[in-house]
Amino acid sequence: MARILQERAPLVRNASAAATELIREAIVDGRLPPGQRLKEEELARELGISRTPVREALLILQAEGLVDAAPNRGAVVRSHDADDLEDLYQLRALLEGYAARRAAASISEAAVAGLHASCERFESLIEGDVQELVKENLLFHNVILDASRSRRVAELVRKVIELPLVYRSYIWYSVEQRRISAHYHRQITRALEARDGERAELVMKEHVYEARDVLVSKVREAEERE
Amino acid sequence: MARILQERAPLVRNASAAATELIREAIVDGRLPPGQRLKEEELARELGISRTPVREALLILQAEGLVDAAPNRGAVVRSHDADDLEDLYQLRALLEGYAARRAAASISEAAVAGLHASCERFESLIEGDVQELVKENLLFHNVILDASRSRRVAELVRKVIELPLVYRSYIWYSVEQRRISAHYHRQITRALEARDGERAELVMKEHVYEARDVLVSKVREAEERE
DNA sequence: CTTGACCATACAGTATGCAATCCGCATCGT
DNA sequence: ACGATGCGGATTGCATACTGTATGGTCAAG
Incomplete structure (x- = not known):
């Protein structure tokens, strides 16, 4: 999943908000395709932050309906039929x-x-x-x-x-x-x-x-x- | 804020979900009035869990529009005019x-x-x-x-x-x-x-x-x- | 060869400590 | 007297370590 989430500007305000926006954009314009698993550790590594803000980002995106998550099984990009x-x-x-x-x-x-x-x-x-x-x-x-x-x-x-x-x-x-x-x-x-x-x-x-x-x-x- | 968030049943499945529901119910039926500050540590203490799941609960409730939050200043119960x-x-x-x-x-x-x-x-x-x-x-x-x-x-x-x-x-x-x-x-x-x-x-x-x-x-x- | 149990591993869930930030208050200077 | 400045406490933001759970693979028994 290398190079999918490169930020171009300095991290917006705080790490969680920045992570949310970057992941959201990647989903919306298709760099992260429906069904793609979103592993916390992996995303954290790519964004150069820890898992905590990534978790928060995924939580927000889940509330927005862009990702699905199951308990103990992580998040995936939501697909729509x-x-x-x-x-x-x-x-x-x-x-x-x-x-x-x-x-x-x-x-x-x-x-x-x-x-x-x-x-x-x-x-x-x-x-x-x-x-x-x-x-x-x-x-x-x-x-x-x-x-x-x-x-x-x-x-x-x-x-x-x-x-x-x-x-x-x-x-x-x-x-x-x-x-x-x-x-x-x-x-x-x-x-x-x-x-x-x-x-x-x-x-x-x-x-x-x-x-x-x-x-x-x-x-x-x-x-x-x- | 003592005694506001007592759970009656065993914690649903995981701490975050349980916290979310308890806080949501407390807001919806008025035990937590609009404008009430929601301090992470305080809520965590009352629910007998750590700050992490409380943070997640507040994030979810924010997405639902039940609480307002400002960066570095915490969450309050949202009020509606x-x-x-x-x-x-x-x-x-x-x-x-x-x-x-x-x-x-x-x-x-x-x-x-x-x-x-x-x-x-x-x-x-x-x-x-x-x-x-x-x-x-x-x-x-x-x-x-x-x-x-x-x-x-x-x-x-x-x-x-x-x-x-x-x-x-x-x-x-x-x-x-x-x-x-x-x-x-x-x-x-x-x-x-x-x-x-x-x-x-x-x-x-x-x-x-x-x-x-x-x-x-x-x-x-x-x-x-x- | 198939089936079931066990174990290893990968990952999410939670706790906790430290750093960064904000706010109120006091102190100082004008 | 009043505003600016700096200090300290309170509280959030983030990182990291640890724990719990699900899954896939291996091996033994049928």
Whole structure:
């Protein structure tokens, strides 16, 4: 497992928090694949710290749902089957739809302008780098979550979508599907601009459902092959 | 802080899990009031274990949102203001409403019978013991969460409502309000029986909203007095 | 050749000691 | 009198040593 967890900056604040972030990132972007065993001693050695902060990190990640742990048997990177993902996206649609509806009621002019700008950038990336597209997509959704003015919902959505496959799902998108995504972003922005909460919710939900369809079908395909 | 955390049964399986449950229960039913400092050594002494499992317990409870912790300054029991509770109940209405809608599609005859039985018991407790009423209410909601067949939603709701005030809120109910609660339970059960998801969702939401109204107004009153 | 018990080993669970940090208080200087 | 500075106690953060438990392998008996 060498070289998987190299930190580039000085350890953030304290060892536990740093370990948590490094391991989380490694899981989310796939360097630690689902099913991978996470041995405390090994991780500690790699991060140059003792087992105690590693244990704390694993505990936090377990609470976040990124790792599974059994008593006396250690932790593994949690894996998600297609049913699981379907459930998760259903929940995401519910929460982000709700966030969009709430955002319509209270979103600022500045935030709307920000969303339009994000749409521009998203559109210009349709035939461009996937990595950048993912980042822009994340930004768009985050602006709406913040505008919903519900701390709990925003927090929840961020936790819920914190999964390897979710972040990487744009990889599966065809150019045509990217265009449709861009269109939905624009339509959501317009609905918010017009203070039309119902419509913002509606489009957001469909946007999430389509993401679910792509992802779930790809995962089911992969499951077939086994 | 003597005598607050006495365990009655043999320690569940391991010390961390036992500590987590004991502290959680103490917070939820109010023996550890909001704002109370949670010193590791003190808790360890009281539970007859070392600081390590106590640290782990506090970490878990922090992830659950029951305690706040600042680096190098320890943990305190988290307190919730009225705005916070309002946000939380809004979220609860959304999630439990959704759970009720889903439950309508797939609930078993047996579960419906169970709900009717719960309604009977709830009605017979209207002028009875609050403690029992709270328990019966919890049972009712749990049956629906299980029937929703969405592991994540059920899990989420249980985490979200895991708060001292939520469990104790029936204390504030008048007999008339209890009657109305009983009526809503019955109506929800009937809607589920008739496979009417939309109506089950509707009534569930109103049921939660009314709980919110009672609780938030009581908390605002208490905040005024300061 | 199969099956069961035992043992070795690897790893998680817990305890404890020491270092780092924070906070209150007193002392000093302006 | 008031703010800055430094000291000491309290408490968390981390490391390490020890203990308990699960698993896989080996060997003997059937």
